[in-house]
Amino acid sequence: MRSRKLLSVLGFIILVGLTLSFVSCGSDKTPTGATGSITDPDFVAVQQDVNYFVDSTLEFFVNGFGNMYALADQADTLDPVFYGPVYPDSDFVSATYVNGWHVIYISRNRSTHSTAMRDSVRFFSNGVVQQTATNVDSLYYKHEWNYRFHDTTVSNTSYDGRVDFDITGLSGSLATINGSHIMSITHKFVSSDSTVWKTFDFSADLSSFTVSKTPVGWAQGCPAGGTINGTVKMTYKKDGASETYVTWKFTLSFNNGTMSATIKKGTTTWGYTSQVCLTSN
Secondary structure (H helix, E strand, C coil): CHHHHHHHHHCCCCCCCCCCCECHHHCCEEECCCCCCCCCHHHHHHHHHHHHHHHHHHHHHHHHHHHHHCEHHHCCCECHHHHCCCCCCCEEEEEEEECCEEEEEEEEECCCEEEEEEEEEEEEECCEEECCCCCCCEEEEEEEEEEEECCCCCCEEEEEEEEEEEEECCCCCEEEEEEEEEEEEEEEEECCCCEEEEEEEEEEEEEEEEEECECCECCCCCCCEEEEEEEEEEEEEECCCCCEEEEEEEEEEEECCEEEEEEEECCEEEEEEEECECCCC
16 A cells, blocks of 8 residues: 555554554556546656555544544653654654644664654644643644655655644544645656656645544544645656656545546546545444
8 A cells, every 4th residue: 555655664653543444555546537548657657646645645634633642641742652663773753842732753764764754733622722632622733754765876766745734623523624735756767778767746735624533533534525636746857868847737536435536737637536445334
């Protein structure tokens, strides 16, 4: 699954006790009303990274909800234990509470790669900031992260991203998420006769996503509805040639875990559907 790869690559884990139902890694995607060729190499590359972008967005929904459960016995700060094991010789971790914000910062350095992330969360009850998650009815969640491969002389991929989510309705059975998600993915392909770079820069706004509460809380994170509107700029460079640019626009609509995607480049449109996750009954 693309989003699980994202989290495992970064070395982070979903909070203990949360269960995911994402199935997009095995679901078929069916072209719908497309005017462009689905075998167009540029479209194939964009579609792959759009799906990666969607999967990571849904994972970050779960992370955002999970902050309500990440306070150790309602302690003053978020507990770093929920972000995986810490190795003193290669990891740095800090957890603070300042001006109403819980902030976790983690950087990791491994033999092949390094990562860094910062989670910031603010809890609200009746519009008032509070330090604990007790009786919380809304929260604001920010997540920033990056991944770097050490050996840049070989084929590799690097990532940068940021999400800003405003999550409301937590005192009821249906939460609403609005916000934004930006992400940059750079692929470097090294072959015997050339080197190619492709970078995809995403910028998207999320509107009116709804997620139902389950018997185990907000563990699932699969949207019953919602829309993502955004752009992705693809930068292409081969060897010493000048860079070329292509801008795509995309609209992603969700209905009970099914995504309908429309992707446009100029006057050409592609469309497909995908079962990206399973909503609870």
